[in-house]
Amino acid sequence: MPDGESARQGRPPATQRILCVEDEPELLEDLVTELLDYGFVVEKAADGTEGLERLALAEFDLVICDMRLPGMSGLEMMLEDLARRRDRSQPPFVFLTAYADEEIRRRALVGGAADFIVKPVDYMQLLDRIEQLLQG
Amino acid sequence: MPHNPQVSDSPESNESVKKLPLQRWLWGSYLRAALIPLLVIELSFLGIYWVTNLITYRDTVETVRQVSSDYLGDVSQREALAISNELRGVSEQTQLFANQALRALNGNYDPPASEKQRHGRRPDGAFISLYDNGTTASFYSGIMPIGPEEIRKVWRLSVLDPLMIDIKETSHLISSLYFNTFDSYNRIYPYFRVTDQYPAKMNIPAYNFYYEADAKHNPERKPVWTEAYVDPAGHGWMVSSVAPVWRGNKLEGVVGIDVTLEAIIKRLNTLRLPWGSYAMLVDRSGRIIAMPPAGERDLGLQELTRHRYETGITADTFKPDEFDLGKRPETRQLARALVEKESGQVSLDLKGGARTASFSTVAGPHWHLIIIAPTANIYAEAEAVRTRSQLIGAVMVIGLLLFYAVFFMFLYRRARAMSQEVAEPVEQIAALVERIGGGAYDQDYDGSRVREIDQLGRELVQTGAKLGQAHRKILAQEQVVSHALEHQQRLNEEQIRFARVTSHELRTPLAIIDSTAQIIDRKAEALAPSDLKSRAARLRSAVGRMAELIDKLSGSVQAKNAAACDAPEADAPAELETILAGVAEKYLQAGSALLVGDVPPATIANGGAVTRVLASVLENAVRYGGEAGPVRIEAEIEQDLAGITVSDSGPGISEEERRRIGEPYYRGAASFGTHGAGLGLHVARREIESIGGTLTISSDKDGTKVHIAVPVAPLS
Numbered sequence: 001m002p003d004g005e006s007a008r009q010g011r012p013p014a015t016q017r018i019l020c021v022e023d024e025p026e027l028l029e030d031l032v033t034e035l036l037d038y039g040f041v042v043e044k045a046a047d048g049t050e051g052l053e054r055l056a057l058a059e060f061d062l063v064i065c066d067m068r069l070p071g072m073s074g075l076e077m078m079l080e081d082l083a084r085r086r087d088r089s090q091p092p093f094v095f096l097t098a099y100a101d102e103e104i105r106r107r108a109l110v111g112g113a114a115d116f117i118v119k120p121v122d123y124m125q126l127l128d129r130i131e132q133l134l135q136g
Numbered sequence: 137m138p139h140n141p142q143v144s145d146s147p148e149s150n151e152s153v154k155k156l157p158l159q160r161w162l163w164g165s166y167l168r169a170a171l172i173p174l175l176v177i178e179l180s181f182l183g184i185y186w187v188t189n190l191i192t193y194r195d196t197v198e199t200v201r202q203v204s205s206d207y208l209g210d211v212s213q214r215e216a217l218a219i220s221n222e223l224r225g226v227s228e229q230t231q232l233f234a235n236q237a238l239r240a241l242n243g244n245y246d247p248p249a250s251e252k253q254r255h256g257r258r259p260d261g262a263f264i265s266l267y268d269n270g271t272t273a274s275f276y277s278g279i280m281p282i283g284p285e286e287i288r289k290v291w292r293l294s295v296l297d298p299l300m301i302d303i304k305e306t307s308h309l310i311s312s313l314y315f316n317t318f319d320s321y322n323r324i325y326p327y328f329r330v331t332d333q334y335p336a337k338m339n340i341p342a343y344n345f346y347y348e349a350d351a352k353h354n355p356e357r358k359p360v361w362t363e364a365y366v367d368p369a370g371h372g373w374m375v376s377s378v379a380p381v382w383r384g385n386k387l388e389g390v391v392g393i394d395v396t397l398e399a400i401i402k403r404l405n406t407l408r409l410p411w412g413s414y415a416m417l418v419d420r421s422g423r424i425i426a427m428p429p430a431g432e433r434d435l436g437l438q439e440l441t442r443h444r445y446e447t448g449i450t451a452d453t454f455k456p457d458e459f460d461l462g463k464r465p466e467t468r469q470l471a472r473a474l475v476e477k478e479s480g481q482v483s484l485d486l487k488g489g490a491r492t493a494s495f496s497t498v499a500g501p502h503w504h505l506i507i508i509a510p511t512a513n514i515y516a517e518a519e520a521v522r523t524r525s526q527l528i529g530a531v532m533v534i535g536l537l538l539f540y541a542v543f544f545m546f547l548y549r550r551a552r553a554m555s556q557e558v559a560e561p562v563e564q565i566a567a568l569v570e571r572i573g574g575g576a577y578d579q580d581y582d583g584s585r586v587r588e589i590d591q592l593g594r595e596l597v598q599t600g601a602k603l604g605q606a607h608r609k610i611l612a613q614e615q616v617v618s619h620a621l622e623h624q625q626r627l628n629e630e631q632i633r634f635a636r637v638t639s640h641e642l643r644t645p646l647a648i649i650d651s652t653a654q655i656i657d658r659k660a661e662a663l664a665p666s667d668l669k670s671r672a673a674r675l676r677s678a679v680g681r682m683a684e685l686i687d688k689l690s691g692s693v694q695a696k697n698a699a700a701c702d703a704p705e706a707d708a709p710a711e712l713e714t715i716l717a718g719v720a721e722k723y724l725q726a727g728s729a730l731l732v733g734d735v736p737p738a739t740i741a742n743g744g745a746v747t748r749v750l751a752s753v754l755e756n757a758v759r760y761g762g763e764a765g766p767v768r769i770e771a772e773i774e775q776d777l778a779g780i781t782v783s784d785s786g787p788g789i790s791e792e793e794r795r796r797i798g799e800p801y802y803r804g805a806a807s808f809g810t811h812g813a814g815l816g817l818h819v820a821r822r823e824i825e826s827i828g829g830t831l832t833i834s835s836d837k838d839g840t841k842v843h844i845a846v847p848v849a850p851l852s
Contacts, residue, residue, distance in 0.1 A: 024644060026674050030651040068640065098643035101636050119643045120650030 016134060017041040017058065021051040021065040021074065022096070027119075031064065031096075034123045035130075048072035048080075055081050060091045061134055062114075067097030067104065075111050082112065092133050096121060158562070159555035166547050171540075178536055185532065189525045193518070200518040205481055207410065208494040208509060213479060215407050215415060216496035216505035222309060222403070223361070223500050226377045226393050229303050229310075230359040233391040234379035236299050237315045241381070241388055245295040252291065257282075260336035263290065268327040271297040275330040277320035277338040286319065293323050300325040303393065309403060311371050311396040315381070316340045317389035324369055333370045343368065344452045349378040349390040357382060361501035364397060364425050364440075366453035373397040373440045373455075375425060375501075398441040400426040411516070413509030418495075420502045422471040424459040434486035434508065435464070470495070474504050483511065561589045568596050577604025630799065641685045645678035652678075688819070709849040710743020712736070712778055716769055719750045728758050729766035736773045741849040742827040746780075749820040749831070753782050753842045756816055761786025761839055777829075778848050783841040794833055817842075 018040045022028035028044055035042045043058070045051040047070045055063070065074040072080070078093045092114030097104070105116045114133055117126065156164070256266050261278025263286070274290060276282050293315060300313050304325060314324035320340040322330075340346055344362050347353055354360050359379035367374050371394060378392040404415045405428055416427035424437075432439050440455060457463050462471035470482045470493050479496040490511040495504050512519070561584035568579050577600045581593040652671045656663065663671075713735040723730045740746050757767045761784025770781045789797060797817055821831045829846035 024648065026648050026678075027651055030655055033655075098640040098647060099636060100639045100643065101632070104636075119647035121647070123651075123654055 048077035227359040411513035572600040733770040739849040
């Protein structure tokens with residue numbers, strides 16, 4: 001696993017907001033902790049329905065989302081959010097999932113995902129990727 | 137195989153050849169091979185016939201013209217000779233008469249008193265016969281004094297009366313005969329009233345019938361013929377044969393025999409002339425002596441035969457100039473020919489149309505007999521030959537046309553019949569090919585009278601049958617291959633699902649483990665012992681999930697093996713109530729809404745298998761439908777089967793999902809967000825089927841029902 005310390009040269013301003021949607025409570029807790037420690041403003045949701053509610057209530061700079069969620073999948077949630085936004089721009093979605101096959105990856109990227117990262121994930125590398133996306 | 141450059145099978149060259157229906161092709165072949173050559177030959181023969189006919193016609197016309205010309209000349213010469221002979225007879229009679237007249241003048245005949253008594257003097261001085269006694273009339277003109285000598289001359293000449301009567305009887309041409317003296321005495325037979333006819337002071341030598349015989353006009357002293365003139369004696373138009381009566385060098389008188397033009401015309405009418413021709417007599421000066429009515433029509437003349445003697449004829453009265461051929465434009469050429477030749481032919485254009493005139497000289501009076509024939513009549517025979525030839529030609533042409541019309545019709549019908557005989561079986565073969573091409577391989581063929589077509593049709597039927605057999609074999613093989621491919625596809629899909637599910641179900645606990653490890657690695661010093669303990673429990677839980685997954689995968693393989701071997705694992709019987717209670721206990725203790733109905737007493741043959749299957753089914757029911765309402769378990773006994781139904785109040789399963797839900801590693805939509813390998817129902821069904829039972833799923837909007845039927849153990 002590569003060392004991600006070098007990637008964290010400049011911390012983001014505390015105004016950058018990230019939504020984390022994950023149905024595995026342990027993973028959600030660890031992910032949120034890492035993002036908070038890094039300096040982001042983080043909100044969390046345990047499924048797609050809750051995720052849509054959060055997205056409706058506040059603007060986020062990035063959404064990290066599991067692919068398989070109870071009720072609706074992460075992809076369905078992203079598309080539903082996009083439909084609800086109308087003229088408002090949608091924040092980049094990074095799918096963090098245990099599905100490793102190319103078909104699901106392709107469907108996510110074609111559907112509009114900013115990135116598709118397979119679990120398990122190195123948090124340092126994840127933070128570097130998030131920084132890149134937020135700067136880009 | 138070497139390519140023959142002369143044979144092109146390219147579509148372009150094929151399309152450039154005009155395609156014809158069979159009937160038109162056959163008809164065209166008939167035309168090219170038979171009809172046109174025949175027609176050309178026939179037309180050639182017809183042309184040869186026409187040319188030959190034309191040449192023959194020209195030769196025939198020329199020959200006929202020559203023969204006709206010769207014949208017409210012969211006729212004119214023959215008839216001229218006949219007339220000449222008759223006139224010569226008259227001339228000879230004239231000469232005889234003249235001789236007898238001289239003898240009478242030289243004699244001293246004294247007639248009987250009766251003869252003398254019928255004479256008398258008229259007041260004008262003429263000495264005349266007063267009445268008819270069946271002999272002559274006598275007239276002594278009062279132009280000169282009549283003395284006794286003159287009276288004795290009358291008596292002497294009366295001796296001629298019997299002769300005159302006899303001469304008159306010798307020829308039907310003779311109308312009268314007479315003796316005229318230089319001192320104007322006229323003795324004439326037959327009798328007529330001279331008082332009515334002759335002028336009193338008639339000077340007879342002044343008339344042509346006298347002076348034409350005198351020394352000046354007739355130095356040879358032979359009988360001569362006069363021009364046509366009006367007879368002073370009242371017999372109308374006539375010519376006379378006159379002969380002088382010389383006593384030494386003194387012309388005592390002239391005898392004459394009159395021939396009326398009417399008699400001549402009658403004689404001309406008796407001529408046997410061909411082609412509707414007629415004859416006319418013309419004197420030596422070219423003046424018409426006599427002609428029949430046909431001649432009158434051609435020349436527009438009225439022939440002069442009779443004369444109305446309103447007054448006495450005191451001078452010569454000849455035919456007018458219109459009777460002179462030389463003075464008529466249309467006959468001038470003929471008049472010249474009459475002068476130049478003794479005989480010949482001249483073409484004329486008269487009022488009646490084209491005429492051919494053939495003339496011959498009548499010896500003696502040197503008249504001309506002219507036979508005038510309509511030119512068309514002369515060539516009528518040639519025309520008839522030509523008409524016959526044309527008729528034959530026309531009949532040949534019509535016959536040829538009729539023959540070809542019938543022949544063409546016959547060949548056209550034949551071509552149509554042949555094309556039908558060929559085209560129908562060919563069309564049937566084409567239909568056969570189309571049907572065989574369309575997949576109807578077993579066909580019948582009616583056959584054809586044409587051996588090659590018949591053979592082609594039958595071989596096509598056989599080929600179709602063989603193709604059918606081959607096609608059925610291919611279909612059977614395709615079905616086998618299709619089943620194999622389907623099976624392979626199912627295996628592939630199963631493999632993909634297996635990879636996806638196992639990947640996900642392994643990566644999720646791995647992610648938990650990895651996350652925990654990263655946290656501990658970086659924050660071990662900051663973590664409280666309780667946090668570490670909690671994270672250790674999290675690690676163990678994740679490992680447990682992985683172990684459970686491995687167990688399920690292992691169970692699937694076992695179930696597969698069991699089904700494949702068709703040898704269920706031996707299992708101990710168990711009471712149905714005990715099985716249901718054992719399965720439900722876990723959920724009841726966990727507080728799940730689970731209702732178990734009345735359980736009829738029964739012993740299940742394979743208690744262990746049924747327990748595992750029910751546990752799996754119940755887990756799904758609670759997981760996916762448990763939140764919407766209670767899960768129910770009901771049981772019943774039907775003959776030797778125990779039926780157990782687990783029903784929930786969940787959202788139900790679509791038909792597509794219901795069809796696939798028993799497939800291994802397949803997870804329905806409701807399973808999203810839940811752990812699982814998609815093996816529960818698959819393994820359960822395999823296990824139930826391995827012990828002789830069935831597992832069926834039904835679902836609607838009110839929930840899902842899973843029904844298990846398993847054999848009941850026989851009573852011991």
